[in-house]
Amino acid sequence: MSLVMDILTICAVSAGALFFLAGTVGLLRFPDTLTRLHALTKVDNLGLGLIVLGLLPQTSSLLAVKLVIVWLLVQLSGAVVTQLIAGAVRQHGADG
């Protein structure tokens, strides 16, 4: 049983790290602010989500709840900040 859990952890955390890598490449390579934001949201939601999912089998139940709360809070802040930046871009242009 624990072997299955370990394999799940390795797969999920690796996939999450891959999303982080892809998102960072996108942040550096994409041409304008809106597409860069698009790359970042993938990291926030999927990358961190997969890493949290991978860590869940390795922790006690209380810690697991905390991990899920961390993921939800990061999602919330990520979504709001993305909205705010996108709104600012629309109002003032990419330089403002």
Place this chain on the structure above:
Amino acid sequence: MNAATLFGLCGAALVGIGLYGLITNPEPLRKILAFNLLGGGVFLLFGVIARRAAVAGLGGDPVPQAMVITAIVVAFAATAMAIALVQRLGDETGRASISSDSSGTGDGEEKS
């Protein structure tokens, strides 16, 4: 080289970087920023000293750690005070620089 020594060298380098910015940059706001950077380096040195003094069951000596916590809070208070002073200066004089009216940097003014 162990991890503590590595972070110790990092702290030393940060002190140097912060000091350079503090001296060379004429904008008061950037000076405050550089001073905070320097402070971060000094705190890190404290952390390394705490880490080296670890005993069984503890990650480090709690006394320097507690002192760093106090120091971070006091540094924030000093930063808030400094920023308020700079802003009042800006409101009064319309400038955000303190170096052009002090005689010490008159040399640099001619060159730039």
Place this chain on the structure above:
Amino acid sequence: MSIASVFDVALVALILAIGASTILVRKAFAAVVMFVVYGLLLSIAWVRLHAVDVALTEAAIGGGMTGLLLLGAVARSRSVNVGGPWIGRPARLATCALCALVVAGLAIAMLHPPEVIPTLAPTVMESLPQSGLGNPVAGVLFVFRALDTLLEKVVLLLALLGVWSLAPDRAWGGMPGLHVYARSDPTLIFLAQLLPPVGIVFGIYMCWVGAKDPGGAFQGGTVLAAMWLLVIVAGLQKAPAIGRLWLRGLLVAGPVLFLAIGLAGWVFADAFLAYPAGYAKPLIVAVEAALTLSIAVALGMLAAGPPERAQQQ
């Protein structure tokens, strides 16, 4: 080389690069953003040094609160004519040499630690059970070096007095200027309605858990202050006028309670700031709770800045 040391080397390289670009980047706004990143990276370094309490403080105050303060200052100084003369090249080279000398001195000190490393950790661990606390850092803060902690709160109040005293005469007793760059935005208002309940629970939890695990009054207070500032920045609530009695009462409540318990120590436990045997933990928790509130209000008002307009009745 193990994975952990590869991580450490990469982290140090990243911290140094971000630190250097904080100094070298041209725009003040970019420099502040770099500084916030620097604060967060530094807190990871603190975790690597096994100092989780310090990591929490660094992330909350060093990165978050200082960043907010500096961002506000940059936003306000945009209208002001920025920029003075940079110092000349010879002076800059001399500065470089001086800084290299300082770095070399510190590096030598770091590479040659003393034979017997002085430590107070065994003494702390020996006396910690008497206080009823489980977190040695909290023990140092509230029992063994309580005077430091008390005076630090006084420093916070003095800094706040200093900031307030910079207000123009007409604005004295009025409202801080945080509203200046608050732009009401539906998304921000949504966040300011959703997050504070979670944040308040989290702040109280951090203060409570600080007796046993990493956490404590500073970190909890900072989270509470951040929630308050979020509500103010979103425009849901105005920053309170600094003349308000409840505000001033909250500001001094923590230090006054701490001082009162400290003075009572003279009567009941033979020393200033000593706790009577058996009552240490409840007294410390009471002091921490009051301090958390006072710290939250003090940090919030420090970040809000000096009053800028007279109180409207």
